[in-house]
Amino acid sequence: MSDGIVTSRDQAQDRPEIDDGRYLYCLVDPDQGADLRVEGIDGQSVYLINIGDVAAVVHRCTQIYDDTSIDQLRRRLLTHHNVVDQAGDRFGTPIPLRFHTIIEGDDTAVSEWLRDQQEEITDALSTLDGAWEYRIRLNWDDEALERHVSENSEQLDDLSRRIDQAGAGKKHLLEKECERVRREQVNAYKETVVSDLADDISPDARQVDLADAEETVSLAAGDGDDGSHSQLVVLASCDCESTIGDRLDEFADCETADIQFTGPWAPYSFVPEFGDHNGAK
Amino acid sequence: MEPSKEPEHALVELVDVLLRDGAVIRADIVVTVADVPLIGISLQAAIAGMATMTEYGLLETWDHEVRKSAAGNRA
Numbered sequence: 001m002s003d004g005i006v007t008s009r010d011q012a013q014d015r016p017e018i019d020d021g022r023y024l025y026c027l028v029d030p031d032q033g034a035d036l037r038v039e040g041i042d043g044q045s046v047y048l049i050n051i052g053d054v055a056a057v058v059h060r061c062t063q064i065y066d067d068t069s070i071d072q073l074r075r076r077l078l079t080h081h082n083v084v085d086q087a088g089d090r091f092g093t094p095i096p097l098r099f100h101t102i103i104e105g106d107d108t109a110v111s112e113w114l115r116d117q118q119e120e121i122t123d124a125l126s127t128l129d130g131a132w133e134y135r136i137r138l139n140w141d142d143e144a145l146e147r148h149v150s151e152n153s154e155q156l157d158d159l160s161r162r163i164d165q166a167g168a169g170k171k172h173l174l175e176k177e178c179e180r181v182r183r184e185q186v187n188a189y190k191e192t193v194v195s196d197l198a199d200d201i202s203p204d205a206r207q208v209d210l211a212d213a214e215e216t217v218s219l220a221a222g223d224g225d226d227g228s229h230s231q232l233v234v235l236a237s238c239d240c241e242s243t244i245g246d247r248l249d250e251f252a253d254c255e256t257a258d259i260q261f262t263g264p265w266a267p268y269s270f271v272p273e274f275g276d277h278n279g280a281k
Numbered sequence: 282m283e284p285s286k287e288p289e290h291a292l293v294e295l296v297d298v299l300l301r302d303g304a305v306i307r308a309d310i311v312v313t314v315a316d317v318p319l320i321g322i323s324l325q326a327a328i329a330g331m332a333t334m335t336e337y338g339l340l341e342t343w344d345h346e347v348r349k350s351a352a353g354n355r356a
Contacts, residue, residue, distance in 0.1 A: 077299050098303035102312045245282040263284040271304040
């Protein structure tokens with residue numbers, strides 16, 4: 001390996017190999033349902049490993065899924081999501097696991113881990129019972145944002161007047177200052193809108209968080225989303241869904257952003273971390 | 282406004298979530314690396330939308346080190 005470039009040979013040498021493993025989709029409370037009939041990743045048979053109070057939704061695997069094309073990854077992600085979704089319909093709110101979580105060993109290995117973590121898993125299932133994740137995305141219209149800020153800012157008005165009256169040299173500096181102020185005020189306005197929206201929704205939700213909009217991965221074909229966006233993730237019961245939607249209708253008239261409301265999803269953003277047999281985390 | 286749950290929305294909305302969120306199991310029995318899905322390096326760079334060779338090189342070095350560490354822990 002040189003200059004940080006990894007050859008395919010290096011990659012193959014570091015790749016974990018497994019003889020027998022279990023791909024984990026999610027953890028559920030099996031008391032609320034009997035079985036689950038859904039096809040897993042790459043057509044694998046999905047089943048439950050059940051220790052009584054908790055169960056893991058799994059499929060048996062003898063490979064890891066790192067050697068893939070974008071299309072294949074897209075299919076596997078959707079399949080993972082579909083299995084978790086079906087499990088949620090069957091058993092109630094599941095604890096969804098991160099994509100590509102594979103435990104080495106057979107069903108006994110998974111059962112042992114479930115027993116070791118039973119209390120934590122049961123607590124998490126109880127906490128999340130009846131709650132689902134909703135995602136609210138504000139796709140900002142950057143031109144409308146700048147227009148709104150420019151029309152409502154005395155500071156930008158003043159800078160504009162000074163630019164008109166300035167000589168060539170000073171004009172350039174003032175224009176740079178004007179850009180900086182406009183950027184700051186646009187960001188402040190966006191933060192205010194998002195904060196007000198979160199405050200408006202909070203009474204009807206268990207938890208409202210601002211998602212990190214900087215880390216965005218796109219697998220959608222032809223995804224040309226070049227605009228900025230902000231995102232809220234909401235943990236709420238289905239009973240509150242229409243109330244939250246009503247509040248978003250009030251914001252839908254906002255000229256500076258288009259609102260997308262999706263869900264209910266399994267609560268990926270609100271689940272805990274689990275440790276090992278020794279309880280280390 | 283009613284929430285949407287169409288498959289196309291699932292992929293756009295959840296690809297970040299599926300790759301980075303969800304419960305993490307930090308245990309020796311987990312084969313895959315908890316902090317990053319073991320997706321092929323070139324694919325990972327592509328889906329992250331890395332624009333520059335410099336960023337691509339850095340990502341590969343980091344990813345290689347993480348995989349090496351995981352392989353060492355399992356040895």
